[in-house]
Amino acid sequence: xTAVPQPKPARLPFRxxxxxxxxLIALVxxxxxxxxxxxxxxxxxxxxxxxTRSAFIAIIAVGAxxxxxAGGLDLSVGAMAAFVSGVMIIxxxxxxxxxxxxWGTVVxxxxxxxxxxxxxxxxxxxxxxxxxxEAFIVTLGTMGIYRSLVxxxxxxxxxxLNTQLRAVYRPVYYEGMLGIPWPLWVLAVVGxxxxxxxxxxxxxxxxxAIGSNEDxxxxxxxxIDRIKTLTYVLQGVCVAIACLIYVPRLGSAxxxxxxxxxxxxxxAVIIGGTALKGGYGRIGGSIIGAVTLALIGNIxxxxxxxxxxxxxxxxxxxxxxxxxxQRSIAARK
Amino acid sequence: MDPQAETPVLAVVGxxxxxxxxxxxxxxxxxxEAGQVHAIIGENGAGKSTLMKILSGYHHPTEGQVVLDGxxxxxSGGPDGEARGIVLIHQEFNLAEHxxxxxxxxxxxxxxxxPFLDKARMRRMxxxxxxxxxxxxxxxxxxxxxxxxxxxxxxxxxxTSRRLRVLIMDxxxxxxxxxxxxxxxxxxxxxxxxxxxxxxxxxKLDEVKAVADRVTVLRDGRLVASRAAAELSQDDMAHLxxxxxxxxxxPAKAPPSAEAEVVLEVAGLGVPGLxxxxxxxxxxxxxxxxxxxxxxxxxxxxxxxxxxRPKTGRVRRRGREVALRxxxxxxxxxxxxxxEDRKGKGLLLDMQMAPNVTLLALDxxxxxxxxxxxxxxxxxxxxxxxxxxRAGRRDxxxxxxxxxxxxxxxxxxxxxxxxxIVIFDExxxxxxxxxxxxxxxxxxxxxxxxxxxxVISSELPEVIGLCHRVAVMRAGRLAGILEGGDxxxxxxxxxxxxxKTSEMKGxx
Numbered sequence: 001x002t003a004v005p006q007p008k009p010a011r012l013p014f015r016x017x018x019x020x021x022x023x024l025i026a027l028v029x030x031x032x033x034x035x036x037x038x039x040x041x042x043x044x045x046x047x048x049x050x051x052t053r054s055a056f057i058a059i060i061a062v063g064a065x066x067x068x069x070a071g072g073l074d075l076s077v078g079a080m081a082a083f084v085s086g087v088m089i090i091x092x093x094x095x096x097x098x099x100x101x102x103w104g105t106v107v108x109x110x111x112x113x114x115x116x117x118x119x120x121x122x123x124x125x126x127x128x129x130x131x132x133x134e135a136f137i138v139t140l141g142t143m144g145i146y147r148s149l150v151x152x153x154x155x156x157x158x159x160x161l162n163t164q165l166r167a168v169y170r171p172v173y174y175e176g177m178l179g180i181p182w183p184l185w186v187l188a189v190v191g192x193x194x195x196x197x198x199x200x201x202x203x204x205x206x207x208x209a210i211g212s213n214e215d216x217x218x219x220x221x222x223x224i225d226r227i228k229t230l231t232y233v234l235q236g237v238c239v240a241i242a243c244l245i246y247v248p249r250l251g252s253a254x255x256x257x258x259x260x261x262x263x264x265x266x267x268a269v270i271i272g273g274t275a276l277k278g279g280y281g282r283i284g285g286s287i288i289g290a291v292t293l294a295l296i297g298n299i300x301x302x303x304x305x306x307x308x309x310x311x312x313x314x315x316x317x318x319x320x321x322x323x324x325x326q327r328s329i330a331a332r333k
Numbered sequence: 334m335d336p337q338a339e340t341p342v343l344a345v346v347g348x349x350x351x352x353x354x355x356x357x358x359x360x361x362x363x364x365x366e367a368g369q370v371h372a373i374i375g376e377n378g379a380g381k382s383t384l385m386k387i388l389s390g391y392h393h394p395t396e397g398q399v400v401l402d403g404x405x406x407x408x409s410g411g412p413d414g415e416a417r418g419i420v421l422i423h424q425e426f427n428l429a430e431h432x433x434x435x436x437x438x439x440x441x442x443x444x445x446x447x448p449f450l451d452k453a454r455m456r457r458m459x460x461x462x463x464x465x466x467x468x469x470x471x472x473x474x475x476x477x478x479x480x481x482x483x484x485x486x487x488x489x490x491x492x493t494s495r496r497l498r499v500l501i502m503d504x505x506x507x508x509x510x511x512x513x514x515x516x517x518x519x520x521x522x523x524x525x526x527x528x529x530x531x532x533x534x535x536x537k538l539d540e541v542k543a544v545a546d547r548v549t550v551l552r553d554g555r556l557v558a559s560r561a562a563a564e565l566s567q568d569d570m571a572h573l574x575x576x577x578x579x580x581x582x583x584p585a586k587a588p589p590s591a592e593a594e595v596v597l598e599v600a601g602l603g604v605p606g607l608x609x610x611x612x613x614x615x616x617x618x619x620x621x622x623x624x625x626x627x628x629x630x631x632x633x634x635x636x637x638x639x640x641x642r643p644k645t646g647r648v649r650r651r652g653r654e655v656a657l658r659x660x661x662x663x664x665x666x667x668x669x670x671x672x673e674d675r676k677g678k679g680l681l682l683d684m685q686m687a688p689n690v691t692l693l694a695l696d697x698x699x700x701x702x703x704x705x706x707x708x709x710x711x712x713x714x715x716x717x718x719x720x721x722x723r724a725g726r727r728d729x730x731x732x733x734x735x736x737x738x739x740x741x742x743x744x745x746x747x748x749x750x751x752x753x754i755v756i757f758d759e760x761x762x763x764x765x766x767x768x769x770x771x772x773x774x775x776x777x778x779x780x781x782x783x784x785x786x787x788v789i790s791s792e793l794p795e796v797i798g799l800c801h802r803v804a805v806m807r808a809g810r811l812a813g814i815l816e817g818g819d820x821x822x823x824x825x826x827x828x829x830x831x832x833k834t835s836e837m838k839g840x841x
Contacts, residue, residue, distance in 0.1 A: 201702050202695050208684065209692060215678040219641065219670070220692045220746075221660035279683060 022325065023272050023288045030295045038302040046298070048181060052173075054294030055183035056081075056242040060261060061268040061286040062194040063238025066231040067135075068266070068274050069198065069281030071211035072128065074235050075139040077265055079147035080120045081258030084243045086150040088113035089159045089253055092169075101164035113247075114240045120146060121236020125229030143262070151255040158254040166251040173248040183245040187287065190241060195283040197234075207231060211278025260312065264293055267319040276323060293318070340403045341366045342530040343388060343419060343499045348397035350383055357383050358554045361397070365499055365530040370521060372533045372545035372562065376574055376793060376826075380554040381534050385501050388532065389421035390414030418498030422505060426484050428491075430477040435459040437476055438491045462490040465523070467516040482509045489517065493524070500524060501532040506540060518544055536626050538567040538830050550574055571826045582770050583798030584777035589618035594651070596785045597668075597754055602646035604630070604637035608809045611646075615754065615785045620776065622800030623789040624825045630809040631789045632673055635756050639663040639670045664693065666754075669747040673758035673789070675736075679743045682732040686724065687713045689731050689742060694749035716745030721771060737768035744775060755779055756787040761795060773799055793822045805829050 034041035041047075060077050067074045092109035099105045120142070127138045153159060161169065176182050198204040206227045210217045217224055247253070270276055271292055272285025293315060301308050341364035350358040358380045365371050365388075375381050386392040387399065390408025398405045401417060408414045411421065428437050435455050444451040444458075459472040468486040470479060476487065485505065492500055506514040521531060521544060535541050541548060542562065549559040550573040558573050565573075597615040602608065608630040615621055623631045637644035640657040648655055650666050657663050663670070672678040680689050687709045691698050698712055699705040716722055720741040724734055731739060740760065747755065757776060761769040776799060780786050790796045796803050803815045805828035812828040827833040 200704050202699060202704060203702070205688060205692075205695060205704060208688075209681055212681045212683060213677075216681050216692075219660060219672055219678045221664040222692075223661060279681075 023282075023285050023292065026271070027288055027292055027295070030292060030299065034295060034299045034302070037299055037305075041299065041302055046302075050294050050298045051291065052181045052183045054290050055187045056246050057261060057264045057268055057293065058187050058287045058290035059190050059238050059242040059245075060235075060265040061272070061290045062190050062283055063235035064265045064269045065194065065272070065274055065281045065283050065286045066198065066207055067235050068269050068276060069211045069278060070207040070228055070231045071214060071278030072135040072228060072231060073139065073266070074121075074124060074232060075136065075262045075266075076120075076124060076143040076146055077235065077239050078258040078261035078263075079143045079145075079150070080117065080236065080239045081243055081246065081261055082150040082253055082255065083120065083146040084113050084117045084240050085247050085253035085257055086153045086159045087116045088243060088247055089161050089251075090153060092165055093162050096162055096165055101162065101168060103168060105165060106169050110244050113243050114237060117236040117238075117240025117243070118233050119236070121233040121239070122229065124236070125232030128232065129225035129228050147255060150253065150257065154254055156255075158252050161247065161251040163251075166248070169248040169251070171248070173245055186241065186245055190238065191283060191287050194238075198281060198283055203227065203230065207281070208279060211275075211280070213279070263312075263315065263319075264290070267315055267322070268293055270319055271322045339366060341400075342402065344400045345384070345387065345394070346398050346400060348384070348387060348394040348399070350380075350387060350392065351395045356395075356554065358387075358394075361551075361556050363388075363549060363556070363559070365532055367528040367530050368525045369546045370525065370531045370533050370544055372535065372541040372548045373551065374535065374538070374541060374548060374570060374574060375551035379551040379574075381551055382503060384551070385421060385503055385532065385534060388499070389419050389501055391421070415495065418496050419501070420492040420495060420497060420499070421501040421503070422485075422488050422492055423503060426488055428476045428484060428487060431475065433473050433475055434463070434470055434479075434487050434490075435472040437487060438462070438494055458494070459490070462494050463487075465493065466490055466520055468513075482513050485509060486513065486517075489520070493520070497524070497529050499530045499532070501534075503534045504536065505533075506535065506537065514540070536830055538570050538832065541570065542567055567832060571823055571830075571832070574822075574826065582773065582794075584774050586799075586801060587618075587777075587781060588801040589616045589780075593617045593619065596651055598647075598649040598652075599638065600647040600649070602634065602638060602644060602648070604633045604642050604644050607633040608637060611806075611811045613804055613811070613814060615787065617753075617785055618780050618783050619802070620780050620786045620788060620800045622796035622803040623787060623806060624791075624793060624796045624803055625806035625812075625829050627791060629806040629829070631806050632758055633809075634806070635670060635758065635787065635789065639668055639756065641670070664750055664752075667750065667752045668754040668756070669693070669750060669752040670756045671743055671747055671758055671760060673762060675739055675743050680731050680739055680746075683730050685728050686716070686722070686731060686734075686742060687727070690716045690746050690749065693746050697750060712745075712749055715749075716742060719748075720745045720775065737764045740764055740768070740772065744772070748779075752784060754785045754787070756789070758789045759791065760788065761790070761792070769795075793825055796825070797821060807831055807834075 060081070064074060064077065088109050091112040092105055095105045095108050099108065124139055124142055127133060128135050131138070172182050177185060198207065206217070206222050209220065209222060210224055210227055214224060268289030269286045271289035272282050272287070274281040274285060296314060296318070297311050300306050300311055300314065306314070344364040346362055348358060348361045349356065361384060363384070373381050373384065383392060387394050389411060390413050391411050393407070399408065400406070414421070429440060432440065438459050439455050444455050456472045463470060463472065463486070466486050466489060468483065468490065470483050470486065476484060479487065489505070505517060509517060524531060533541070533545060545562040547559065548562050548565055548570065550557050550570065552574060593616040595614050596617050600612045602611045611634055613621070625631050633642060636642045638648065638657065640659040640662050648657055655662070655666055657666065676682060681692070691709045691712050698708045713727065722738050722741045722745065724738060731742065734742065760772050760776065764772070776786055776788065788796065788800055797820055800820070803820050803825060805812045805815065805825055807829055812834050815824055
């Protein structure tokens with residue numbers, strides 16, 4: 001290729017938006033790296049397995065995209081997942097006595113889960129907006145509360161789903177349609193609905209506006225408290241949906257369920273190109289971010305180069321690197 | 334007395350200053366002499382603050398020289414000026430809020446004994462400087478806990494704690510009570526006796542008359558007079574500050590008839606701590622101006638009115654009392670407010686034009702839950718056609734637009750809800766003259782369409798050229814409402830500076 005010197009650099013025929021492209025480029029690079037490290041990486045079994053496991057984080061990250069775009073932060077999602085899972089299991093076991101070990105019980109239990117998730121998100125949202133307290137502090141507090149509630153409900157041990165119910169519920173994680181596991185279908189639906197909400201509704205526009213500049217939003221007659229609270233409710237619902245497909249996987253919940261999921265979800269959102277300070281969000285990016293994290297963990301397991309015990313360290317490095325990269329891209333604009 | 338006899342401590346010679354294409358100072362010569370108070374007066378925008386910043390090293394002159402002790406110097410910034418004994422006290426405080434008074438005063442030049450801070454000595458010295466100001470604030474108080482006037486005193490104490498040769502004060506008494514101001518004047522006398530040269534900017538002509546040895550008047554960036562204070566009366570000063578013909582910049586005035594419907598009545602409106610007891614009425618088709626000095630409470634008043642700040646008092650819309658608790662309530666009553674802070678509160682700078690234009694009226698343009706891209710494009714078309722918004726591409730971030738185009742975009746944004754009452758706050762700040770004229774015509778047209786307009790402006794010619802009536806505020810209160818022949822700069826300045834107050838005391 002020959003570069004013709006020009007007084008002004010010619011504009012590319014299309015504008016390559018680095019914020020959009022960077023997560024995808026990273027994903028492709030990971031696939032290549034994975035294939036080089038271990039031939040088993042590209043097998044359908046491995047990839048399906050990795051993607052299915054990434055669905056929990058990806059679904060939570062979709063919710064987190066709304067919260068972060070609107071300038072907030074939710075650190076309680078991991079603890080909330082444990083709490084919702086625990087309550088769901090208790091509810092299903094209890095409902096079984098009334099409705100038997102069938103789909104009726106499971107579906108009712110799922111509804112309970114969604115309601116509990118939404119309520120937990122509502123608590124976060126109301127305390128943040130009505131109490132005028134930093135989201136960081138509030139969700140740090142509820143993180144402790146939700147986590148300790150599970151420990152209390154499980155009496156320090158593990159809450160287990162009745163074995164008969166487990167047999168009924170199990171296929172929701174382990175089976176699928178058209179060769180694709182149910183969790184990935186759920187993720188696809190959550191992602192599509194999330195994208196629709198964020199890009200094509202007034203609610204989504206207001207999220208961008210509030211995260212971009214809360215004063216402008218206030219002067220523009222936007223009901224900031226309501227929109228912000230809604231983002232936390234949405235986050236709670238996403239956590240609950242993640243629990244719907246998490247519970248059938250193990251059939252139990254304990255105080256260690258969902259440990260560090262908040263770190264993974266926030267990392268996924270940031271890798272995906274959403275601005276941590278708010279005002280700009282990408283749903284697709286967040287999903288790609290969650291998949292990226294899962295692939296990195298998988299590659300570390302498959303290779304002998306780095307101990308898999310360092311997975312958390314690698315994730316920590318990635319979130320710092322992603323923010324640095326974002327800033328350098330922003331500075332170039 | 335021949336002023337050339339002595340070498341001034343600090344002077345500027347033939348100084349001009351331009352910001353981009355806009356020249357804000359033309360050929361200014363000024364001498365600050367030891368033991369003299371030199372007052373600099375002029376309207377907002379006359380160039381006083383720019384001149385002060387050149388004197389203190391924050392700005393470089395585009396032309397001309399700054400001369401210290403007869404030697405031309407180039408100051409590399411405020412700290413350089415301070416190192417040479419030239420201290421500027423800003424209108425905004427330059428204090429670290431969370432540190433104590435003594436920590437602030439010694440910030441960056443702490444006294445030590447060995448590796449440790451010598452707190453006792455710093456405290457003792459701080460006490461001495463504060464005592465000189467008759468200021469009772471404890472040296473160990475946190476600055477954040479101080480009142481505004483005490484903060485000002487700390488600023489002044491900080492300045493006097495240095496080897497001071499030139500003290501430049503920008504409206505120092507704006508936030509002081511009369512007692513505190515008297516203490517400041519006594520301090521000024523002591524500093525004069527020590528041979529400090531003082532530049533003193535103030536809008537309060539009585540103060541200038543009392544404290545100044547020499548008065549220089551700026552107008553539109555030019556020096557129009559520089560005389561001994563004894564030769565000038567306060568009325569002379571007001572006349573010199575104003576003395577200008579109105580250009581043909583403004584549309585013809587068409588005041589509403591006396592029978593025009595009263596669309597808004599405000600009674601005893603207050604904003605706690607900032608505004609008190611303001612009452613006025615607004616008619617359909619009227620343009621009511623709000624004049625006053627910066628800090629007189631005009632913006633706070635209207636922000637309280639539209640629910641962006643907590644308020645007291647009553648608002649009646651078409652005779653019906655309304656609460657207006659937030660901007661949504663105001664929009665529901667078809668009242669909109671164009672903020673003076675278009676970058677901080679008016680526009681989403683990183684977003685494109687269309688989402689900005691539609692933000693306020695989004696629920697009208699897109700009544701369902703979903704956005705309507707076509708309706709938004711049409712709104713932007715309207716904005717471009719009606720308000721002549723000029724941008725190379727439509728997908729630009731609003732940040733990339735010029736100030737004038739941003740202002741027009743903000744106008745288009747509020748007009749999208751088809752308001753009946755429009756409040757413009759400094760609608761032409763930082764905008765070139767051509768765009769100003771366009772905006773004046775938009776405002777006049779809005780009034781002609783039957784909308785009631787309020788225009789807050791610190792530029793007096795603008796208020797006079799555009800508005801049918803002018804309310805003048807001073808220190809959070811309405812000093813008077815001028816009509817007809819009384820709407821002129823002299824009258825406004827007299828009300829705004831406290832030379833004159835109307836007999837409205839009983840109304841509150």
